[in-house]
Amino acid sequence: MPPASGQSGGKSGGELKQAVLLAGAGRMGAAMARGWLRNPKAAGFGKLHVIEPQPSEEVADWAKGGKINLNRKPQPVDIAVLAMKPQGFAKAASGVAAWIGPNTLVVSIMAGVTMRTISAALGVTKVARAMPNTPGAIGMGVTGYALSSKCGEAEKAATEKLLAPLGGVVGPLDETKIDAVTAVSGSGPAYVFLLAEALEAAAKAAGLPDAVAAELARKTVIGAGALLSEGGDPADLRKAVTSPGGTTAAALDVLMAPGAMPELIRKAVEAAAKRGAELSREAEKKS
Ligand SMILES: NC(=O)c1ccc[n+]([C@@H]2O[C@H](COP(=O)([O-])OP(=O)(O)OC[C@H]3O[C@@H](n4cnc5c(N)ncnc54)[C@H](OP(=O)(O)O)[C@@H]3O)[C@@H](O)[C@H]2O)c1
The missing domain is CATH 1.10.3730.10 (ProC C-terminal domain-like)
Structure with missing residues (x-):
């Protein structure tokens, strides 16, 4: 995936870094961010933007320490990770849309929100939908995921990298299998x-x-x-x-x-x- 133009990118090892937004830094979102921040090289992207209405002390400390940009002005990102509660998505969508560019990959871990709903709400075509489980909060989970038809190898690799801090990653599966994944490993x-x-x-x-x-x-x-x-x-x-x-x-x-x-x-x-x-x-x- 080429980085979005005009990104906060910067150079690392000769490669442009990707700009990533995490929308929702609750239990799961913070667990992912913790993993990315622990090993930024493996995560392979530039500074992390986080939007979170009620940041925990840990998240606020990351912002104070300059590790993340918290609740700043929106700018189009390469990847947007949706980790708010499913019932909060409709309300959050307009805020998130301000971070979406024509090529943004949206990776959602919201239970039960389909790719169709996400695409329609945010005007995106590249969507990954993932189902983690609670052991993910300590890096011992397993996450099954599906990719929309517009996603290729680069989006697959980016999705797997982003989900890795939660534990094992299984996919890509057809989106129709996500309910079965939810029933087996989610629940x-x-x-x-x-x-x-x-x-x-x-x-x-x-x-x-x-x-x-x-x-x-x-x-x-x-x-x-x-x-x-x-x-x-x-x-x-x-x-x-x-x-x-x-x-x-x-x-x-x-x-x-x-x-x-x-x-x-x-x-x-x-x-x-x-x-x-x-x-x-x-x-x-x-x-
Ligand atoms: N926990 C699990 O086992 C599990 C398993 C599979 C999937 N998931 C999915 O993972 C997602 C997150 O779950 P969780 O357990 O981490 O929930 P959580 O702890 O409640 O985290 C969600 C976070 O999103 C924030 N948020 C709400 N509206 C927002 C907005 N407009 N913009 C940005 N952030 C917003 C919430 O802030 P406020 O507290 O202020 O509302 C909260 O901090 C859910 O969609 C869930 O379906 C969870």
Whole structure:
């Protein structure tokens, strides 16, 4: 992507840097900015412009330290990242539009706001729509993304670089798959937290003191996640703790019975994807 003309660019290693706007520096937006500022060379762009009505202390400090331009006068940027709440987008759109040039790539992490809505509101054709998840706030998330048809290799690379501070990046996918991504990884942390809650409740029911139950459940989920992060296949890891006729096998006979955990999770993901599609349609009607 060539930098937008007249940008705050500047030279670095002989390359013009791109101007980037972050609209919304809440939990997710700030997590991305933190990553970009930690490693500006890897992020590969010039000074970051941030618009945020209520900057946190951290964001205000970045501005005081000259790391970002906060709530300054708009100028067309190469990339605009939309990280405000979806319900705030319609109101925010006119403010963001002042930062949009003819070639601006818009990268949105807003849940349920379609590329069509974004293109119509901002008059852009290059749009990336991404679905992160809450572990992204500590760089341990996974984000699925889709690109509009006007995006090429440069926009793909820029999008992946921008999303990298949130954790893993998966894509590009067709936009029609974003509801499924939302249902699996967007909502997915809640399923795992529920597992931790249920395990804690079961530990108490099995007679363990409250504090012990809480610690055993929490650390079991954390430890299993850490083992999984080493790269093994989840089914292999499960089989490795399951001796035939043993205690784990007795539990898994219950959890894997017809209609039990695998089927429930499939139904839960189906319900979430259906709700995601409904919410997108409702948002589109309102916009
Ligand atoms: N958290 C998640 O797990 C998750 C997962 C997937 C996708 N997302 C998406 O990520 C986006 C951000 O989520 P979040 O959890 O980071 O929300 P958040 O903490 O509420 O951050 C949104 C920020 O945008 C600011 N904002 C509001 N109007 C604005 C405007 N006109 N211009 C610039 N900034 C504006 C808000 O300021 P005020 O506080 O003043 O309103 C707030 O600081 C959402 O669209 C959400 O759908 C989040």
